[in-house]
Amino acid sequence: MLSASTIINTSVENPSGENLGKIEELMIDLNSGRIAYAVVSFGGFLGIGDKLFALPFEALKVDTINEKIILDVDKETLENAPGFDKDNWPDVTEHAWLVDVYSYYGYPPYWT
């Protein structure tokens, strides 16, 4: 277990140890008490600092010993990933949007 405050701002790396970005936020599904999705910035890696990405929490492997998070997704997948502008977060009532996020990374939605 880790606190939400500890996870937020943790660095995200690929399995080769290259820095991809960091966790910006955890969005909580109030009905289930689950993380609906993590919000990640890939500024350093993709060179698009103002864009944020939603990822299923399952896609993020927390390395508690080295205090980092591993994301095993190739660069092309990240470049084409569903994102949003940091000043225009998705409408959380649009469930279809979150279905697309889970589908993109190959995870079944947790609510099904």
Add this chain to the structure above:
Amino acid sequence: MLSASTIINTSVENPSGENLGKIEELMIDLNSGRIAYAVVSFGGFLGIGDKLFALPFEALKVDTINEKIILDVDKETLENAPGFDKDNWPDVTEHAWLVDVYSYYGYPPYWT
């Protein structure tokens, strides 16, 4: 949905609107992506500022319109609730401790 950062520091009230305290932290179960428990301080209400309390997230009803959290637990229950010192958080590997927390508030553990 709400961000973890928004939930943290939100005021906790009883159903009569009396202030009980606030959310200090959300502890995340890394295996399941669920909130294992919320950490709440009841400093103002119980007069024990250095003690923190673990609560099942289900026990907390988020009022997104009024930006507060409702906890429908009577004062006697809170006074005798399982808590810990703010400088001595529970060992998260002690699953039995979390079983007791869920049991105390009458919720089945989410992992069973």
